[in-house]
Amino acid sequence: MADPLAMNGTTRSPLVDPFGRTVSYLRVSLTDRCNFRCYYCMAEDMSFLPKAEVLTLEEIDRLCTAFIRLGTRKLRLTGGEPLVRPGVMGLVRSLGRHLRTGELDELTLTTNGAMLFKHAQGLAEAGVKRINVSLDTLDPHKFQAITRWGKLPKVIEGIQAASDAGLAVKINTVALKGVNDDEFDRLVAWCGERGFDLTFIEVMPLGELGDASRHDQYIPLTRVRAELERRWTLEDTDHRTGGPARYATVAQTGRRVGFITPLTHSFCESCNRVRLTCTGMLCLCLGQEDAVDLRTPLRTGDDAALVDDLRAAIRRKPRGHDFAVGRASAVRRFINVTGG
Numbered sequence: 149m150a151d152p153l154a155m156n157g158t159t160r161s162p163l164v165d166p167f168g169r170t171v172s173y174l175r176v177s178l179t180d181r182c183n184f185r186c187y188y189c190m191a192e193d194m195s196f197l198p199k200a201e202v203l204t205l206e207e208i209d210r211l212c213t214a215f216i217r218l219g220t221r222k223l224r225l226t227g228g229e230p231l232v233r234p235g236v237m238g239l240v241r242s243l244g245r246h247l248r249t250g251e252l253d254e255l256t257l258t259t260n261g262a263m264l265f266k267h268a269q270g271l272a273e274a275g276v277k278r279i280n281v282s283l284d285t286l287d288p289h290k291f292q293a294i295t296r297w298g299k300l301p302k303v304i305e306g307i308q309a310a311s312d313a314g315l316a317v318k319i320n321t322v323a324l325k326g327v328n329d330d331e332f333d334r335l336v337a338w339c340g341e342r343g344f345d346l347t348f349i350e351v352m353p354l355g356e357l358g359d360a361s362r363h364d365q366y367i368p369l370t371r372v373r374a375e376l377e378r379r380w381t382l383e384d385t386d387h388r389t390g391g392p393a394r395y396a397t398v399a400q401t402g403r404r405v406g407f408i409t410p411l412t413h414s415f416c417e418s419c420n421r422v423r424l425t426c427t428g429m430l431c432l433c434l435g436q437e438d439a440v441d442l443r444t445p446l447r448t449g450d451d452a453a454l455v456d457d458l459r460a461a462i463r464r465k466p467r468g469h470d471f472a473v474g475r476a477s478a479v480r481r482f483i484n485v486t487g488g
Contacts, residue, residue, distance in 0.1 A: 160219070161218075161219075162219030163215075163218050163219055163220075163459065163462045164462070165463065165465035167465075169418070169419060169465075170219065170420060171220070171421070171422055172220055172222065172390075173220065173221070173222045173223075173390050173391075173420050173421040173422075174215045174220045174223050174421070174423075174424060175224045175422075175423045175424070176208060176211075176223065176225055176423075176424045177226050177227055177228065177423070178205075178228070178230040178233045178236060178239070178426055179202065179227050179228040179229070179232060180196055180197050180202075180426055181227070181229070181232055181233075182227055182228040182229040182260070183229055183232055183260070183263075184260050184295040184297050185295065186260075186282075186284075186295050186296070186298075187294060187296065188294075188322060188351055188365060192296055197426070201427050202427060203426055203428050203446075205235050205239045207428070207446055209239060209243065210446060211424060211428070211442060211454075213246070214455060215458070216252055218455070220252070221252060221253040221254070222253055222256070223243065223252060223255050224258060225239075225240070225258070226257075226258045227258075227259075227426075228426070229259060229260050229262070229263070230257060230258070231259055231262075231263035231264070231267055232263065236267075237270050237274070240255070240257075240271060240274045241270075241274045244276075247275040248275070254277065254278075254390070255274075255275055256278055256279060256280070257271065257276060257279045257280070258279070258282065258320070259279060259281055259282070260295075260298065260303065261282070261283065261304075261306040261307055261310075262298060262302050262303055262306060263306065264281070264303075264305075264306025264307065264309050265306045265309045268306065268309040268310040268312070271310075271313070271315065272313040272314050272315055277316060278315055278317070279310060279315050279316075279317060280318045280319075280320050281306075281310070281317060281319055281320065282319075282320045282322075283307075283320070284321050284322050284324065284328050285300075285327070285328045285331055286300070286338060287300075288300040288301070290327065294324075294327065311343070316345075317344045317345075318344060318345045318346070318347060319339055319344050319345070319346045319347070320347050321335055321346065321348050322348075322350075323348050323349065323350060323369060324351060324365050324367070325364065325365055325366060326364075327365075329367060329372075332348070332372055332375065332376060333375075333379050333380075336376060336380060336398060336405060337401070339401075340400070340401025340402070341401075343403065344403065345405070346403070346404075347405070347406035347407070347408060348369055348372055348405070348406070348407055349408040350367070350408065350409055350410055351365045352434070369407045369409050372407070380398050380399070380400055381400060382396035382398060382399075382405065383396055384396050385397050387404060391408075391421070392408050392410075392419075393406035393408045394406065394407050394409075395407075422462070422465065425439070427443060428441065428446060429442070430461050432466060433465065438464065438466065440461035440464065442454065442457060442458065442461070445457045
């Protein structure tokens with residue numbers, strides 16, 4: 149793809165929200181579709197968006213370029229599952245040009261791993277250095293129960309392909325009470341043996357689950373860390389990857405373990421992120437419904453209007469989310485719509 153946005157004298161001053169936080173990190177959902185149906189993420193009988201509502205890959209490239217011109221230094225591709233989007237590797241290669249010019253520090257990806265066996269080498273060649281892989285269990289039966297459609301051996305094959313291609317792999321694990329809370333030590337050991345970092349995530353109140361309750365799934369990561377420290381020596385570190393995780397080094401393995409705690413410890417004060425949905429809606433906070441339509445100005449072809457709307461959107465970014473334990477879902481959209 150040719151460079152889709154020439155800003156013709158438009159100021160490139162960075163995007164700063166009302167609370168003085170510079171927005172330098174964009175997470176982009178390439179699709180709401182996924183080849184899994186993880187029960188904490190979406191319903192099994194999901195209805196997906198019609199293609200006309202979804203941004204083309206060229207439009208996604210154009211929007212990402214606009215953000216980069218306005219100071220975005222880190223770009224993460226998400227979904228749904230980003231690697232199920234037809235033509236995705238063409239987009240990744242195109243966005244990689246911003247790494248070569250130095251305008252972008254990092255292009256990375258969050259994936260369920262099922263398609264990595266096919267795309268890992270191409271990601272590395274496009275300039276991707278590291279990826280996050282969602283993996284909540286090492287038990288094949290639990291894995292199928294959690295994902296409904298997934299096969300653990302295919303994911304393990306993909307993770308190995310990523311490692312073989314030279315990609316740094318970080319495993320993301322959602323802590324789920326009564327499901328994988330007996331595996332946390334095993335996951336730390338497994339990641340340590342393979343040279344992977346590991347991040348635990350508290351389950352978040354996103355989307356309606358019908359009869360299921362987020363409260364029933366929820367484990368505070370303060371408890372997870374306390375349990376890990378019975379076996380492992382965790383040494384706090386100031387290591388950051390640009391996201392909300394707080395890290396400790398596991399003395400026995402030399403790898404890091406991170407904790408993302410939207411409920412027990414808000415990380416909003418340092419939030420530098422916004423999320424772009426595959427329909428072109430800019431979500432200013434994961435835990436708020438407020439979003440801004442960027443698809444309309446994008447499709448009018450008016451670059452100046454697009455930049456003006458983007459800046460106006462950032463001026464609406466809230467101070468933080470209002471997630472709370474035991475409260476009904478704060479946001480009705482499922483996380484596959486927003487992007488991970």
